[in-house]
Amino acid sequence: MSSFEDADTEEMLTCLQMTVYHPGQQPNGIFQSIGFHKREKLPSREEVKFGRSSKVCNYTFQDRQVSRVQFSLQLFKKFGSSVLSFEIKNMSKKTSLIVDNRTLDFLHKVDLPDRCMIRFGDYQILMEKEDGVSLEFFETEFILSPRSLLQENDWPPQNPIPEYCHSVWFSPQSTSPMETDENEL
Amino acid sequence: MSSFEDADTEEMLTCLQMTVYHPGQQPNGIFQSIGFHKREKLPSREEVKFGRSSKVCNYTFQDRQVSRVQFSLQLFKKFGSSVLSFEIKNMSKKTSLIVDNRTLDFLHKVDLPDRCMIRFGDYQILMEKEDGVSLEFFETEFILSPRSLLQENDWPPQNPIPEYCHSVWFSPQSTSPMETDENEL
Numbered sequence: 079m080s081s082f083e084d085a086d087t088e089e090m091l092t093c094l095q096m097t098v099y100h101p102g103q104q105p106n107g108i109f110q111s112i113g114f115h116k117r118e119k120l121p122s123r124e125e126v127k128f129g130r131s132s133k134v135c136n137y138t139f140q141d142r143q144v145s146r147v148q149f150s151l152q153l154f155k156k157f158g159s160s161v162l163s164f165e166i167k168n169m170s171k172k173t174s175l176i177v178d179n180r181t182l183d184f185l186h187k188v189d190l191p192d193r194c195m196i197r198f199g200d201y202q203i204l205m206e207k208e209d210g211v212s213l214e215f216f217e218t219e220f221i222l223s224p225r226s227l228l229q230e231n232d233w234p235p236q237n238p239i240p241e242y243c244h245s246v247w248f249s250p251q252s253t254s255p256m257e258t259d260e261n262e263l
Numbered sequence: 264m265s266s267f268e269d270a271d272t273e274e275m276l277t278c279l280q281m282t283v284y285h286p287g288q289q290p291n292g293i294f295q296s297i298g299f300h301k302r303e304k305l306p307s308r309e310e311v312k313f314g315r316s317s318k319v320c321n322y323t324f325q326d327r328q329v330s331r332v333q334f335s336l337q338l339f340k341k342f343g344s345s346v347l348s349f350e351i352k353n354m355s356k357k358t359s360l361i362v363d364n365r366t367l368d369f370l371h372k373v374d375l376p377d378r379c380m381i382r383f384g385d386y387q388i389l390m391e392k393e394d395g396v397s398l399e400f401f402e403t404e405f406i407l408s409p410r411s412l413l414q415e416n417d418w419p420p421q422n423p424i425p426e427y428c429h430s431v432w433f434s435p436q437s438t439s440p441m442e443t444d445e446n447e448l
Contacts, residue, residue, distance in 0.1 A: 213356075213369060
């Protein structure tokens with residue numbers, strides 16, 4: 079009882095929930111190494127790798143069409159924010175990685191929106207972040223979707239995502255629109 | 264001779280030259296594990312770590328005031344660019360990392376300007392990137408400075424760095440200045 083009472087207070091962990099779908103999925107198939115519905119605690123200092131090679135990847139896909147390292151996730155903290163954020167980087171020279179509507183080639187990276195769809199080849203991964211307090215650790219959780227996520231979530235969204243869109247505004251005393259990049263990447 | 268003739272054409276490598284200085288430096292001191300004036304070839308997919316722990320860091324400082332991992336560098340490719348770029352992330356909970364005039368706390372990251380000054384504690388590292396062609400590999404090179412780099416390079420710069428400054432412009436038919444963030448981070 080005293081060890082329980084003296085233990086450090088547990089901090090809420092940021093959780094990245096990943097709902098995966100592949101049209102060829104079946105029991106003991108491409109997702110056989112993924113533990114579904116189990117939260118796994120990981121140090122936020124470490125890069126998390128996804129791909130075919132179990133030597134270097136945290137999460138592997140049993141599929142020869144997947145690169146040894148397909149993509150990686152990095153934890154970081156935005157300026158002015160107290161919570162963890164994720165950055166995704168395409169590590170494959172052969173396959174593009176699509177984050178919502180944006181195409182990432184080899185070594186391109188973007189900050190991950192709190193809810194977004196990742197696609198490469200026939201793979202679909204819906205990523206949803208639940209904020210926590212701890213900066214030292216975070217959790218991952220995988221869910222298997224029986225159906226394509228593109229239809230279910232009406233993905234990709236039809237409206238441009240604010241992060242990538244241009245805003246057009248009019249100066250009160252001018253007739254010509256003025257275009258600015260609100261968020262240069 | 265034929266193996267020479269048949270070998271893959273060598274690609275120019277991006278080189279990150281790091282000129283280091285610490286007021287307490289001496290032979291066989293804090294920089295004893297660093298090989299000066301030797302170019303080292305590294306895979307661009309891998310994170311490069313700097314700190315006290317030789318178990319996890321590529322480059323170590325023999326100094327108890329340095330964190331086990333002090334900071335890390337990530338290679339990536341900017342959208343629309345064909346060359347490698349670097350991102351730096353502060354991995355220390357105890358020490359701030361200063362990139363030019365910008366202070367990074369634990370897990371803060373920024374894209375590294377092509378020439379910039381990194382500081383933490385009494386350490387000064389002038390980082391200078393020389394662009395190459397290869398995306399697979401890059402090189403590092405260390406140089407030891409006998410003098411403080413802050414005086415020698417007139418660092419930190421007195422003028423605000425374009426990346427972090429706000430531009431103020433006037434609409435032709437308006438008298439009030441309009442402020443926009445040109446590069447939101």
